[in-house]
Amino acid sequence: MRKFILQLFCIACTLNVMAQKGKDSDKDPYFNQTTLQVTKAGTLEQAFAEANPDKHQGLRVIGPLNDADMRFIAKLAQPSLLDDLHSINLQEAQVERIPAHWLQGFTYVTHVYFPTTLKEVGAYAFAYTNSLCKADLPEGLKSIGQCAFVGTNIRRVNLPASVEKIGEGAFAHLKSLTEVSVPATNNNFDLVDSLLIRNADNTLLQCFKKGTGEVQVPEVVQRVGSLAFGGAKYISAITLPKAVTFVGEDAFASTYALESINVAEGNAQFVSTNGVLFDKGATLLICYPTSKRGNKYTVPATVKELATGAFQECGGGNAYKLINDKAEKKKARLNEVVLPEGLTKIGKWAFTFTGCQVNIPSTVREIGDSCFYFCKIEEATIPEGVQRIGDGMFAACYRLATITLPSTITYIGEKFVAYNSLETTLNVYALNPPACHQDAFADFSSSINLHVVKGQKKAYEKSKDWTSFIFNGVEDDLKAVVTGINAPAVPAADAVEAARYDLQGVRIYAPQRGVNIIRMSDGTTKKVLVK
Incomplete structure (x- = not known):
């Protein structure tokens, strides 16, 4: 009798898999192309080698898996050729956790089918896996990590009743999303007017609004998570309630039509001035709306720091989404940002894709990665006191012809002048050659004339960091800088x-x-x- 029941169960499972195949294969051409079955965790790579399949764009796995097996699947999916892994079916696998960064940035993965045993999707597991269109969340799932699905093409976010934790940015920048739901039986999260709210700490996790108009953040919200509005590209205004005490990093990224951010009267932590968001004391500029009208903006003298992405894409090619007339768009477009003396920190991505002219005050001491990516800078002088040139700092600055680095500089990051094509003069006042990322000068398509302090030519010519790139020449014609810049400004x-x-x-x-x-x-x- 037990054998008969087992046979019926096997038939039922087979029919279920066949039905699933019929349901999914029309949209997933590689569904179950190759099947591998394992009986012991950690043996998937061996099973694959023994099977030696001719094709593996689609992989179905049956049996228990561990982290080593998951790493092997990721290895098969690494983007290199079109015949690499596209479809991953784990419905009949036994695995409880998708590792952090599992398929992050992989190009060709389009479909992932999760098992009912799954409890956790790790942070950044599918971040910017931009072809991923199907990854339905199974009942029984409890935790979704930070930025787990950011930048994918998944079309549905249907949270199971079992989900207890969702990290910030988990569902940001989902440009193909058509369906979002939270079951009434899930008491951990609410979906209010396309806003996903985490009830435990009243955090706005994600704005899923696709249309135009204003977003009034509910009064209950106390925190706005990182990337909370990421991808809400048609909304024109946001109003934060009185209760909000925290705004996460890059919360307003890619809000291309945004003209103003308003703050309710009585908010103790934030203030809005002409639609620009600041902290209460106006020492931190948090966000200048991407489509705010005006050709020139002068940052208030009180501001000491620009937050991450503070002017990101402002005045750039994606801005002014709601203006169709070219003449009107030109009249509205931001062309120049004037930063005040007294500013000490410029956050990462602060001017990425703005296309604006920007000055660098002499008081600046810290500049974040990719800060001036695609800006209309013709000459850049980094002030004394700055020690690090971040990754991609001046990449795609196609007008940049002269860069001056201070005596205090100790490190130059990856691709800091990538995609530039003008012959460039690089003045370096550091007596000791700064350490460089191995790809510091990668993807630079022109030539560099290097000038260093008198007497330091040999030091640069012998430095391994500075001999990996062929300069037009090295001239030691700069005068050494004597500065007390590192002395505290305040006792x-x-x-x-x-x-x-x-x-x-x-x-x-x-x-x-x-x-x-x-x-x-x-x-x-x-x-x-x-x-």
Whole structure:
């Protein structure tokens, strides 16, 4: 009898798989192209070698899997050829966790079918796997990590009742999304007017609004998560409620039609001035709306820091989505941003894809990665005190002809002048050749005339970091800089709090329970425990 029941069960499973194949194969041409069955975790690579399949664009796996098996699947999916893995069917596999960064950035993966045993999708597991269009979430899933599906093409986000945790940015930039749902039986999350809210801490996780118009963030919301509006490219205005005390990094990324960010009266942490979002003291400029009208903007003298992505895509090719007339768009477009003396930090991606002219004040001490990517900068002088040139800092600055680096510079990041085509003069005042990423000068298509401090020519010619790129020549005709730039601007006894961060390095605007990291006005940092 038991054998008979087992046979019926096997037949039922087979019919179910066949039915699933009939349902999915019309949209997934590689569904179940190759099947591998394992009985022991950690043996998938061996099973694949023994089977030696002619094709593996579609892979169906049956049996228990561990992290080694998942790494092997990722290896098969690495983007190199069109005949690499496209479709991954794990419905009959036993696996509880999709590893963090599992298929991040992979080009050809289009379909992933999860097993009912799945409990967790790790952070960045499918981040910018931009061909991924199907990855339905199974009942029983409990946790979805930070940025797990960011930048994919998945069309449905139907949260199971079982989901308890969702990281910020998990569903940002989903340009093909057509369906979102949260079951009434899930008490951990609410979907209100296309806004996904995490109830445990009243965090706005994601705005799924596809249409135009204004978004009024509900009064209950206290936190706006990182990338919360990422991809809401047609909304024109956002109003934050009185209760909001936290805005995450790059919360307004790719809001191409956004003209203003407003803050309800009585908010203790934030203020809006002419539609631009600042912290309450106007020392931090958080976001200048992408499609705010005006050819020139002068940042207030009170501002000491530009947040991550503060002017990202402002005035760029994606801005002014709701203006069709070319003459009107030209009249509205932002062309120049004037930064004040007293500014000390420019966050990463602050001017990425703006196409604007930007000055760099002499008081700046920290500049983030890809800060000026695709800006209309003709000459760039990095102030004394700056120690690091971030990755991609001046990439795609097609007008840039002269770069001057200070005596304090110690490191130059990856592809810092990539995609530029003008002959460039590079003045470096550092006596010791700065360390360089191995691809510091990669993808630069013209020539560089290198000028260094008198007497330092041999040091640069012998430096391994500086001999990997062929310069037009090295001239030691610069005068050494003598500076007391590293001396504290404020006596230590009089130092005051300048900024506060959590343990992940995310800026916070009020004391939060746990360990807070405080940056003082004299440049020092300290940790405090808030109970």
